[in-house]
Amino acid sequence: MVDTALSSLAQNLDGPDWPIKGKDETPSVYIDLTFAEVLELLQIKGQSPERIDQLAGLLRETLAFDSPFGDMVAQTEVAAARDNPLLKNLAKLGIPENFPITLTALEPSTLEFCKLEQLATLGEFAVFAQGMAQNVIVGGDFRKLLNALSHVDEAAVAEVMPFRRGQKGLHLVEAMAQAVWAPDAAVRAEVATTWFRDELAAMEKDLAGGGSYARHFVVLGDAALEKRAADLLRPHLRVGPAKEAVAPGEKKKSGFFGWLFKQ
Structure with missing residues (x-):
């Protein structure tokens, strides 16, 4: 032929x-x-x-x-x-192409769309998006993720994946923070601990040495969210975090200032 x-x-x-x-x-x-x-x-x-x-x-x-x-x-x-600019921007942000779409914070309808199109990873999403015709109109979180990667918008990237602004790569703590909002939070947490096993091991090593469990979550900057994320991760720890004493009548400090006062 x-x-x-x-x-x-x-x-x-x-x-x-x-x-x-x-x-x-x-x-x-x-x-x-x-x-x-x-x-x-x-x-x-x-x-x-x-x-x-x-x-x-x-x-x-x-x-x-x-x-x-x-x-x-x-x-x-x-x-x-x-030559795919989205893949180049993923690399620029330190985000692995093989990161699972299911561990992002995309809305359910967008996750279902990705499932139907057999887009299992961020890299596959980037290739698919690059191949779409220019006149195809997309909306919702699909458009949000596409725009975030196209413009290297760290704030928008952090809304849809466990990205920490000002740093490269994806992180376990942010993955837990996003998982708490998912209907299958426990399942998401289990998958996340497998993906971020190196970060989990580093956290366990710190805890074994007497480190503060709460301190790992202060990057979230929201006391309520810090607690929910910490509680979601806790069952997956092989080293139990030490209980932190709180004086009678004193509320436990959390967040950035709470961490400062513990030093």
């Missing part, structure tokens, strides 16, 4: 027509070119850069019949991922 007209292949696959007609417009024209060369050739032929997605999809569908298309399709996908 390497010498079959692309327009004929498109018709056989019941997909959209290939816009460039002619018997010489075949896969063999493209399969030996680099990603950049394919883009340039398509532009010379009056096509937009997005046309390469249709070409890659068309060749992918024919892989079962003719293997020479494989190298080009793979090269196209790798190059597209490398």
Whole structure:
């Protein structure tokens, strides 16, 4: 099929027509070119850069019949991922591409959409979002996450994933704080402790040395939320936090100032 007209292949696959007609417009024209060369050739032929997605999809569908298309399709996908600005921004924020979508604070309808589209990780979300047509309108938390990553908006990122503003990466304490609002909070907490096992181990080491459990949660800046997040994580600790004494009639201090007074 390497010498079959692309327009004929498109018709056989019941997909959209290939816009460039002619018997010489075949896969063999493209399969030996680099990603950049394919883009340039398509532009010379009056096509937009997005046309390469249709070409890659068309060749992918024919892989079962003719293997020479494989190298080009793979090269196209790798190059597209490398040039994906959302993936670049994830790296800039120190957020791993394989972080599970289910551990984000996205609203249930958005999580269900991601499930239907088989988007299990932030990286898959980024690739999917990059491939959407420009005229597709999305809303809700999907749009919020898309905008947050597009503009590297740390405040918005922190609303939908366990991100700590001013630092890189995702964190266990913030994951617990977001999990408390979920209907399946206990399940979310268990998954989070598995994902953040290194942070959990570091916390347990600190507690074993006499460290304050509450101090780990002061970054949340909300006394009520700190307590709820701490209570949610507590059953997963292999080292029990020491009880902190409170003088009779004195309310236990929490948050940043509470931590200062403990020093």
